[in-house]
Amino acid sequence: MKxxxxxxxxxxxxxxxxxxxxxxxxxxxxxxxxxxxxxxVTMEMTRRIMTNVTKPExxxxxxxxxxxxxxxxxxxxxxxxxxxxxxxYSTAWLNVKDExxxxxxxxxxxxxxxxxxxxAWTDVFAVxxxxxxxxxxxxxxxxxxxxxxxxxxxxTELRSPTNLVWILxxxxxxxxxxxxxxxxxxxxxxxxxxxxxxxxxxxPPKGTVNSSINMTTPVREQVNQLDANAYFKLxxxxxxxxxxxxxxxxxxxxxxxxxxxxxxxxxxxxxxxxALKSLRKAPVNAQEKLQDLAESSGNIVNGWYFTTKTxxxxxxxxxxxxxxxxxxxxxxxxxxxxxxxxxxxxxxxxNGNSDYVVHFPKGGLPPVKGFWSLTIYxxxxxxxxxxxxxxxxxxxxxxxxxxxxSLDIYIQRVSRGDGKEANWLPSPDDDFVLxxxxxxxxxxxxxxxxxxxxxxxxxxxxxQVGFFDRMLERYYY
Numbered sequence: 001m002k003x004x005x006x007x008x009x010x011x012x013x014x015x016x017x018x019x020x021x022x023x024x025x026x027x028x029x030x031x032x033x034x035x036x037x038x039x040x041v042t043m044e045m046t047r048r049i050m051t052n053v054t055k056p057e058x059x060x061x062x063x064x065x066x067x068x069x070x071x072x073x074x075x076x077x078x079x080x081x082x083x084x085x086x087x088x089y090s091t092a093w094l095n096v097k098d099e100x101x102x103x104x105x106x107x108x109x110x111x112x113x114x115x116x117x118x119x120a121w122t123d124v125f126a127v128x129x130x131x132x133x134x135x136x137x138x139x140x141x142x143x144x145x146x147x148x149x150x151x152x153x154x155x156t157e158l159r160s161p162t163n164l165v166w167i168l169x170x171x172x173x174x175x176x177x178x179x180x181x182x183x184x185x186x187x188x189x190x191x192x193x194x195x196x197x198x199x200x201x202x203x204p205p206k207g208t209v210n211s212s213i214n215m216t217t218p219v220r221e222q223v224n225q226l227d228a229n230a231y232f233k234l235x236x237x238x239x240x241x242x243x244x245x246x247x248x249x250x251x252x253x254x255x256x257x258x259x260x261x262x263x264x265x266x267x268x269x270x271x272x273x274x275a276l277k278s279l280r281k282a283p284v285n286a287q288e289k290l291q292d293l294a295e296s297s298g299n300i301v302n303g304w305y306f307t308t309k310t311x312x313x314x315x316x317x318x319x320x321x322x323x324x325x326x327x328x329x330x331x332x333x334x335x336x337x338x339x340x341x342x343x344x345x346x347x348x349x350x351n352g353n354s355d356y357v358v359h360f361p362k363g364g365l366p367p368v369k370g371f372w373s374l375t376i377y378x379x380x381x382x383x384x385x386x387x388x389x390x391x392x393x394x395x396x397x398x399x400x401x402x403x404x405x406s407l408d409i410y411i412q413r414v415s416r417g418d419g420k421e422a423n424w425l426p427s428p429d430d431d432f433v434l435x436x437x438x439x440x441x442x443x444x445x446x447x448x449x450x451x452x453x454x455x456x457x458x459x460x461x462x463x464q465v466g467f468f469d470r471m472l473e474r475y476y477y
Contacts, residue, residue, distance in 0.1 A: 021257055026278035027285070029254045030228070034286040036251050037235040038223070038321040039122040042328060043166065044238055046219045047093050054207045059091075062207025064101065064194070066092045066167075068187040072175060075385040078218045082327035082338075082381040084437060085392045086373045088183050090115075090169035090190050096144035097163040097241065102155065102198045103128075103142060106189035108135035112172040112370050112439065113186075116311075116331055117142065120164035120242040122324055124311040124332050128158075130370070131335060131440050141195060142167075152198060162242040168329045172371060172439075174396045218382075220325070224287055228279040229268050232258075236266035247315050290325045293318060302454030303347065304436070305340045308333040308446055326381060336370075337445055339436040345454035352429040355412035355458040362405030367450055370439030371395065374409055376425050377433045386426040397422040413461050427461075 021029075050067075053060040059077065061067035072085040083089075094101050105115065105128060114129030128140060141151050143159045151157055169190065173183045193202040214222055226234070239262040244252050252262060258279060259271050268276060298307040311332030313320035323330045327338070343349055344356060358374065366372035373394035378384050383391045393399070393409050399422050401407055410416050411425045411434065436452060444450040 021275065023274045023278050026258055026275045027281050029258050030232075030279045030282035031285040031289070032317075033235075033251065033255050033258065033260060034228075034231065034282040035290065035321045036248075036255075036317045037231075037238075038286070038290070039324040040120055040238050040242060041226075041231065041235055042219060042223050042324050043118075043120050043122060043164065044234065045223050046328060047164065047166070048210070048213050049215060049219060050091065051093050051207065052209055052213045052215060054209060059089075061092065062204065063093050063095060064192060065204045065207075066090050066169075066187075066190055066192055068184070068190070070184060071180060072391075073383065074389055075383040075391075078216075078382060081218075081220060082375075082377060082435060083383070084170070084373070085175075085375065085383070086371065086394060086437065086439075087113075087170035087172050088180075088187070090167070090171065090187055092167040092169075092192055094142060094165040094167070094192075095163055096142055096147070096160060096165055098144075100141045100143040100147060100149075100151070100195045101165075102191075102193050102195055103140045103167070104189070104191040105138050105140070106186055107137045108171075108186060110135050111183075111186070113170065114331070114335055114439075115167060115169040116329075116335065117158065117160065118166040118168060118329065119160055120162035120238070121313075122320060122328065122330075123161065123313060125160055126158040127332065127335060129335070149195075151195075155198075161245070164242055166329070218380075219328075224283070226283065228282050231283060232260055232268070232279065233266045236260050236262075236264065239263065251315075251317070286321075289318075290322055293322045294326045299448070301448075301451055303341050303343045303345055304452045304454070305342075306337060306452075308337060310337075311335075333441075333446060336437060336439050337441045338438075339452050341434040341436075341455050342431075343455075344457045346457065348457065349431055350411075350427075350434065350455065351431050352413055352427045353461050355410070355461050356427075356455050357458055358409045358411070358434075358455055359453055360407040360409075361453075364453070365407065366436065366438050366452070367442035367444050368438045368440055369442065372436065372438045374425065375435045375437065376411065376427060377435065378428060379431045379433060381433060384426070384428045384432060386428075388426060390424075390426055393423065393425045399423055411455070412458075414463060 050060050051063050053062060056065055056067040059067060069089040073083045077083055112130045114127055116124045117126045119125055128138060140156045140158050142165055143157055144163050145161055171183050171186060173179050243262050260266050298305050309319050310323055310330040373392045375392045376384055399407060400420055409423050409425060411427050413427055415421050415424050438445055
């Protein structure tokens, strides 16, 4: 009888989803797997929302088609956290499982643009654009990982590691009506079509709408609201078309211990009550860990947090998930580096109850080959509504330079007046976040030799700025 019991135990250890796994081990593994899969699940939820239309409109487009932003996003935009108001987006979602897609880009005539292409895991695997390929016209084939075939002449292959691809294109615009027209004309020449339709007349098919998809709740909230069973079931489904890489072998082994096997469905009914209890804790554990990581890791200088570990992540699953958590669609550091401030120089949380200034000394502006901007968000990384619909300050605002060559940017509820509206970034009544974007940054940004000035607290928020305030300002700055 003892032999039979031992035999059953050994058999179960070899063939069950959870051999000899403790409740604590199951909880730890489930949390780790949740973080591992967070980018993949978030990408899929984003894709569902952004492609759930019959034709390109309002920031959405069917699979295989571009949607071109005609103007900067405003405070109602909730599809992607931390959007920018410096460039006009050209976004498209592709499934390259059956055949490649051809992307044709026009001559940009020196205008700054980039067309980063993200895998289903958020790795940037290709970036046609000003930095990498210049601004002349080009034709590219976006190819799936398993595709084998020949391409037409003068078509450059860009091979994706996954069948799902997100093109998150950005074209610089000054934001004037005249410049918008120029960019709109360029966008009309951003062409996408299946390889089988290359050099042929092609009309994109009409998209289909799934009424069960929640089109109003922000993606991050929808992902975070998934219970453990729904989350891991979706992850298992997504792994079928977007499998782990060879470098992921360790996490794959761990996944199997809680019943997640790449290429197979996830069936929670095969898990024990203890394992199920552990899995249910994973969403909360993982989200708390990501929130803490987003606020405490990376480099912090003068209150500004930044990292150069974006775009390519390898097996750094925490970093990959963290970037997804705070700003899906991040570029490679060679293309853009973002600095985030939630506190002033004293470490106090930025809040609309105070007025602030960022003071750049002469010669100390952000060193870039592309451009820079300072953007304000609410605590959830969405634009802050204001009467001017103004969310950024950048050189295109015709900034007022101080007599000594320095520059002040004011973050507060009311305008500085006296011709300083260009230097003003309207703040909300509550907590907010600042983000400095540097496109195509100089080496001094990447190696840390250039330092961003901290946010200085000017005291309680004023309802209006008078003559005495401006005299004090001249004295101190």
